[in-house]
Amino acid sequence: MKIVSAKVIVTCPGRNFVTLKIMTDQGVYGIGDATLNGRELSVVSYLEDHVIPCLIGRDPQQIEDIWQYLYRGAYWRRGPVTMSAISAVDMALWDIKGKIAGLPVYQLLGGRSRTGIMVYGHANGTSIENTIEVAQEYKAMGYKAIRLQCGVPGLASTYGVSKDKMFYEPADADLPTENVWSTEAYMRVVPKLFAAAREALGEEVHLLHDVHHRLTPIEAGRLGRDLEPYRPFWMEDSVVAENQDNFKLIRQHTTTPLAVGEIFSSIWDAKDLIQNQLIDYIRATVVHAGGISHLKKIASFAELYNVRTGCHGATDLSPVCMAAALHFDVSIPNFGIQEYMRHTPETDEVFPHGYYFDKGDLMVSETPGLGVDIDEDLAAKYPYKRAYLPVNRLQDGTLFNW
Numbered sequence: 269m270k271i272v273s274a275k276v277i278v279t280c281p282g283r284n285f286v287t288l289k290i291m292t293d294q295g296v297y298g299i300g301d302a303t304l305n306g307r308e309l310s311v312v313s314y315l316e317d318h319v320i321p322c323l324i325g326r327d328p329q330q331i332e333d334i335w336q337y338l339y340r341g342a343y344w345r346r347g348p349v350t351m352s353a354i355s356a357v358d359m360a361l362w363d364i365k366g367k368i369a370g371l372p373v374y375q376l377l378g379g380r381s382r383t384g385i386m387v388y389g390h391a392n393g394t395s396i397e398n399t400i401e402v403a404q405e406y407k408a409m410g411y412k413a414i415r416l417q418c419g420v421p422g423l424a425s426t427y428g429v430s431k432d433k434m435f436y437e438p439a440d441a442d443l444p445t446e447n448v449w450s451t452e453a454y455m456r457v458v459p460k461l462f463a464a465a466r467e468a469l470g471e472e473v474h475l476l477h478d479v480h481h482r483l484t485p486i487e488a489g490r491l492g493r494d495l496e497p498y499r500p501f502w503m504e505d506s507v508v509a510e511n512q513d514n515f516k517l518i519r520q521h522t523t524t525p526l527a528v529g530e531i532f533s534s535i536w537d538a539k540d541l542i543q544n545q546l547i548d549y550i551r552a553t554v555v556h557a558g559g560i561s562h563l564k565k566i567a568s569f570a571e572l573y574n575v576r577t578g579c580h581g582a583t584d585l586s587p588v589c590m591a592a593a594l595h596f597d598v599s600i601p602n603f604g605i606q607e608y609m610r611h612t613p614e615t616d617e618v619f620p621h622g623y624y625f626d627k628g629d630l631m632v633s634e635t636p637g638l639g640v641d642i643d644e645d646l647a648a649k650y651p652y653k654r655a656y657l658p659v660n661r662l663q664d665g666t667l668f669n670w
């Protein structure tokens with residue numbers, strides 16, 4: 269079997285998505301998500317100008333060999349652009365392998381370890397009351413886990429709060445929107461939000477929160493301790509993780525479970541965090557951390573240290589990524605939870621898929637391969653539209669973490 273051609277499809281049904289499609293000499297094709305929010309065209313070029321020429325003529329069944337060829341052969345290893353490109357190739361090759369085997373990909377990954385894949389939805393609101401109202405709606409929809417993000421008095425905007433209550437798309441402008449941030453004001457609100465949420469939603473529902481890289485380690489320790497009475501499922505991205513030692517300080521001050529890793533692009537970003545048990549959930553994703561092949565290696569390493577998975581699943585990760593993630597999620601032993609920010613109807617039309625929501629879980633497709641496709645004619649109707657993630661400044665103007 270040989271790869272005879274490949275192409276990159278860029279479409280923007282409400283937001284930009286980049287999809288790699290690999291065609292074989294036996295008429296079977298596979299697809300992979302290559303979307304890197306705010307820097308999409310860099311991955312398009314990496315694939316079109318540097319990766320696809322190396323794929324032609326190769327046997328698509330050699331998933332690991334092609335992965336190693338693209339990773340080691342680039343010389344310049346790791347990073348979000350390189351690894352998003354490799355991820356897309358990996359997803360597409362697993363899609364092909366499933367199709368020629370006549371099996372859903374999870375059957376090639378060891379089969380089911382569970383029936384449903386627990387997901388969490390996103391309740392966000394401008395105020396605590398508004399956020400709780402939305403969370404009640406998610407609970408009524410059957411969600412067993414709900415992320416809570418609310419506005420901060422005195423701040424015009426904050427991470428995770430949007431006008432849409434089912435979708436959240438932060439890439440919002442042709443040039444970066446500038447947000448203003450106050451850690452002090454934020455730290456006053458979140459414990460009140462969680463107290464009100466526990467009161468309103470009860471003891472059983474899992475409650476999550478995304479700090480989005482905005483605290484120092486000692487502030488994260490304080491917030492984690494403030495939240496302990498409300499038993500959060502996790503506190504995510506409490507600090508930036510370039511310096512993995514940050515988490516040693518947080519761990520000294522709180523038992524609130526810690527999640528990190530949605531911006532990680534390989535096991536090397538998480539190795540020290542995992543082996544020193546500095547985190548409880550690793551958030552690396554199929555689309556940004558080397559595809560199914562590499563994410564399985566991360567999960568296997570994490571299993572040794574009681575770290576569970578909690579893959580990123582925002583709207584900027586396409587239904588192709590979600591479909592691939594579910595085959596990974598349903599098969600690994602140390603699955604924790606899957607983020608599930610629903611896509612818009614337009615996006616779902618461009619990417620028909622077999623997975624579906626059922627009583628708080630996503631159910632993986634039984635179709636051979638990944639169980640997702642791309643409607644190229646429809647995709648062509650939504651041309652690329654440059655959009656940047658916001659930048660964040662402190663109230664004194666200092667450029668900060670968004």
Ligand SMILES: O=C(O)[C@@H](O)[C@@H](O)[C@H](O)[C@H](O)CO
Pocket residue numbers: 305436438478480530580581582583584607657
């Ligand atoms: O946990 C999350 O889903 C967030 O961190 C994302 O909304 C993230 O900001 C976006 O995926 C960035 O593109």
Ligand SMILES: [Mg+2]
Pocket residue numbers: 478480504505530
């Ligand atoms: Mg996050």
